[in-house]
Amino acid sequence: MLQLLRSRLRRALLVILGVSLFAFMIVHLTGDPATLMLPLDATSEEVEAFREAMGLNVPLWQQYLRWLGRAVRGDFGLSLRHQQPALTLILERMPATIELTLAALGVAICTGIPLGVWMASRRGSWSAFAGSIFGLLGQAMPVFWLALMLQLVFGLLIPVFPLTGRGSFKQLVMPAIALGFYSTATIMRLLQSHMIEVLQQDYIRTARSKGLSRALVTLKHALRNALLPVVTVIGLQLGVLLGGAVITENIFAWPGVGRLLVQAINNRDIPLVQAGVFVIAVSIVIINLITDLLYIWLDPRIRLEG
Amino acid sequence: MQSVLSSKTALFGLILLGIVVVSALLAPLLAPHDPREQNLEKRLQPPAWMQGGSPEHPLGTDHLGRDILSRIIYGARVSLLVAVISVAVSGTIGTLLGLAAGYWGGRFDAVVTMLADVQLAFPFILLALAVMSVLGTGLRNVILVLGVTGWVVYTRLIRAEVLALREKEYIEAVRALGQKDHKIIWRHILPNVLPSVIVMASLRIANMIIAESSLTFMGLGVEPHIPTWGNMLADGREYITNAWWLATFPGLAIMLTVLAINLLGDWLRDRLDPRLQNSL
Numbered sequence: 413m414l415q416l417l418r419s420r421l422r423r424a425l426l427v428i429l430g431v432s433l434f435a436f437m438i439v440h441l442t443g444d445p446a447t448l449m450l451p452l453d454a455t456s457e458e459v460e461a462f463r464e465a466m467g468l469n470v471p472l473w474q475q476y477l478r479w480l481g482r483a484v485r486g487d488f489g490l491s492l493r494h495q496q497p498a499l500t501l502i503l504e505r506m507p508a509t510i511e512l513t514l515a516a517l518g519v520a521i522c523t524g525i526p527l528g529v530w531m532a533s534r535r536g537s538w539s540a541f542a543g544s545i546f547g548l549l550g551q552a553m554p555v556f557w558l559a560l561m562l563q564l565v566f567g568l569l570i571p572v573f574p575l576t577g578r579g580s581f582k583q584l585v586m587p588a589i590a591l592g593f594y595s596t597a598t599i600m601r602l603l604q605s606h607m608i609e610v611l612q613q614d615y616i617r618t619a620r621s622k623g624l625s626r627a628l629v630t631l632k633h634a635l636r637n638a639l640l641p642v643v644t645v646i647g648l649q650l651g652v653l654l655g656g657a658v659i660t661e662n663i664f665a666w667p668g669v670g671r672l673l674v675q676a677i678n679n680r681d682i683p684l685v686q687a688g689v690f691v692i693a694v695s696i697v698i699i700n701l702i703t704d705l706l707y708i709w710l711d712p713r714i715r716l717e718g
Numbered sequence: 719m720q721s722v723l724s725s726k727t728a729l730f731g732l733i734l735l736g737i738v739v740v741s742a743l744l745a746p747l748l749a750p751h752d753p754r755e756q757n758l759e760k761r762l763q764p765p766a767w768m769q770g771g772s773p774e775h776p777l778g779t780d781h782l783g784r785d786i787l788s789r790i791i792y793g794a795r796v797s798l799l800v801a802v803i804s805v806a807v808s809g810t811i812g813t814l815l816g817l818a819a820g821y822w823g824g825r826f827d828a829v830v831t832m833l834a835d836v837q838l839a840f841p842f843i844l845l846a847l848a849v850m851s852v853l854g855t856g857l858r859n860v861i862l863v864l865g866v867t868g869w870v871v872y873t874r875l876i877r878a879e880v881l882a883l884r885e886k887e888y889i890e891a892v893r894a895l896g897q898k899d900h901k902i903i904w905r906h907i908l909p910n911v912l913p914s915v916i917v918m919a920s921l922r923i924a925n926m927i928i929a930e931s932s933l934t935f936m937g938l939g940v941e942p943h944i945p946t947w948g949n950m951l952a953d954g955r956e957y958i959t960n961a962w963w964l965a966t967f968p969g970l971a972i973m974l975t976v977l978a979i980n981l982l983g984d985w986l987r988d989r990l991d992p993r994l995q996n997s998l
Contacts, residue, residue: 430836441852552976554928556935557969564962655841677851689848693839
């Protein structure tokens, strides 16, 4: 168990190192970062001065080590546009993004799990068929289009929720649903197929023949086992949601990291992009690590072995 | 019962996708108007069945008076083109890496797995947006970015399958007979993993359509002057308060296309490789 833990941690650290290399390399994809960050009409003297100031004249690996050394201490440089430390700007926006992501995950879990269980236990019925159509549509709808349609229907036609912004619970509802809907469908479909599998097992028949009620067998005996693989998917969904938040935040003018990042990308504010991409990727590595450990802890077959 | 139902849904998917493919191929014949033809006198005309609409523009016109139906028909071209090419590129890269990593293992495998883990740490859309902002927008770069970044899912799937296949007796037997590695991979392993690749590729086409339209919607994808579903939605967003049809129909086109591909992909998976049911 301890050994497993150590190997997972070591792996996560390696991945973070890889992530840092990539975040650093983004700027160098086209060759010269100076031309990327400076306005098009910059003179060659200005370009040269900029290269000198940013340390772009030394070999790439030296630049990376220097960048990494600073990044480890939380220094990603000043945002070109805001003239403030890039990491501070990102971290300031983090709570809004976490709020939205968790709300969306809440929506997905609270709707996806009951729907999945229900569809598995009503297998073959019309309601299960309707449910599977719902699931298929959910997985076919782009986040940004669902967001626009929610705005259209519940913001304009029947104005129940404010179109944009953050602050009140009402403002959270539409972005959370738009972002979480895909995950609802994913969790629902996955749980349904696992539940159907589990419900055919011998021990379920035994439990039923003991005279336990159908509801009890479904919820206690079957669901607990069928949920196990879903845990992994929920962890993965958090990563998907963090990515989807980039788009959702922009449509609902939600003041989170995603919105800031897209602005930074449009302004070619490289230090801010690097800091944001790095912070999000590291968050995802950590989420995946926790999911992994949770899975090990939940599955007694693995937990007790080591 | 189940198989009838699934083949019915597959048939529905096939018909739906057929319509999209035919629209894309025969766009110049099918579209009632030139998708770029502007007519400011007819701007923001509602669909034909609404008051103020005309049968000349069945789904209405946009803010520049362009015909929405024609733009959707032409948009199918870009969506399918980008999706098919990027899936071909990423599927090839991913399968080759998966075969090599799974078969030879060792250091190469460690590096590939590591690369996959690193890439999976980036939300796809964020990665694509960041790279597009550096490379510059445009159809070619969209295909490039989607093609190059899409390999991971194939590699992970194929690597796992090859790991299992490698231990099979018949593989050991051909190896004992002195068969060369690349021939073993080509003749004995690839044919066994091909069904998984095909199933994965078919489902990934749907993902790529959504990815392209998302990038374009965010202004970092296909050039604004090319009629695409993503561009239409970006325009539609600006006019959502007074012209709902601008944003509604292109989104429906995306949803139905993706639905059709998913239905066919699910059917293909059940036919070719039922083991994948829970993993894809």
